Amino acid sequence: MGTTQLESVQEPKYWHLKTVLSEALDSDFAVGEILPNERDLAARFGVARATLRQALEQLELEGRLQRRRGVGTTVAPPRVGVAVATAQHEWAGGAVGEAWQPVDCGSEAAPSAVAAMLGTGTEPVHVVRRIRDTHGQAVAAELLYVPASSVPDLSAIDAPSGTVRARAVLRELHRLGLEGQDRSVELGSARADDAKELDRLPGAPVLVVTTRYFAEGGTAAVSIATYRADTCRLTFGDSGALEISHDGQQERQAS
């Protein structure tokens, strides 16, 4: 194959190799196929192993390759579109067929950034832990911070923790009229507990979605959700009904 000449841009060797490898993945490998080991690959493409490793890292960032413990490096399937926001003013996971499964609930002081948004200081808040499944795979782990003031009637509930408690907090929370929400997305690395839920190594790249829910003139809850960056594309539909799919066709979302 020819070498692309870029006059104005200096291309490092691993970058060129990445392009070549990417084409090889398209033509010579199937989804799920295990790549040859690094020594063989380096020899095949006539590069140093350090260069090869950098190129493999790029392809992993782009979601083309997956490194799996005990398996090796495999060709990744296309990323799955995961709807994060809908234009409707609704509590996430509040609808029937909810994607989020509550797994636990505790009570502790929120991290300082969250406490500042909630205005709770060091006062303990309810912390609901939820997991989001898509096609039977955990794609996100969430900590939802709910101040006691958002769920004043919760005291009637007995369960001190666990999913029963989590569902009770969510039920009380959803009684509030949601006035709006805002959201940020940033790159992060998976905490050890999230990594375990998501079947990743601690420190794996993740997309961290922070959502602030507004009700009754204030911040009623804050969610910190950690999405697998290797397998997920976060989608934000204007109408809540359309999303971008990889093959360019419009898909109806059951959101």
Add this chain to the structure above:
Amino acid sequence: MGTTQLESVQEPKYWHLKTVLSEALDSDFAVGEILPNERDLAARFGVARATLRQALEQLELEGRLQRRRGVGTTVAPPRVGVAVATAQHEWAGGAVGEAWQPVDCGSEAAPSAVAAMLGTGTEPVHVVRRIRDTHGQAVAAELLYVPASSVPDLSAIDAPSGTVRARAVLRELHRLGLEGQDRSVELGSARADDAKELDRLPGAPVLVVTTRYFAEGGTAAVSIATYRADTCRLTFGDSGALEISHDGQQERQAS
């Protein structure tokens, strides 16, 4: 300092080191300060250099550290919130004081995934290149793909390329009544040309925002925007007016 015992979660050594380092950054270092070299750091924390390097990579993913060519590893300032979506139906960068600066315009076949969304196949489309500046720093580079059918009156314009052409395409595009947009966010690695604009090395982690603009019952344009993942937090305001800031205060956005 004590060692945290996590019964159920196995914590790799680099992960524990990352936590210790993160605390050291808070207490012993100022924003912009250059870290000691790897050998000294490894000795200071009593770890192998490979372990140190993994921990530094985690902190870079989290936006705590920046690796800069010719400078070394420095303590990063807090990430900047960059508003990506507003609820208003408006063309991005269409308003006065627009954040996006057009830099060039060409005509070529869109990449296959974009062509599929636009339904243009191998037919050439207008490709407007724009850069987004925030506080004088380039935070994103965009390719905006506009089919000829979206800008039928463009033929009257003389300039074959460059910013004049780019502005003409945008002006014609903005004449269309925007009916909606959808958006996806995923992790990617910076292409060589984007990396140069963003002052990053090719392959650096980036957040890729794909936006599809709907007008006149179809897809009128597709934008592929590459945001620096190290310095940016992408914000999605429900009202277009509120965003989450790091210190928890609500900020009015001039969007």
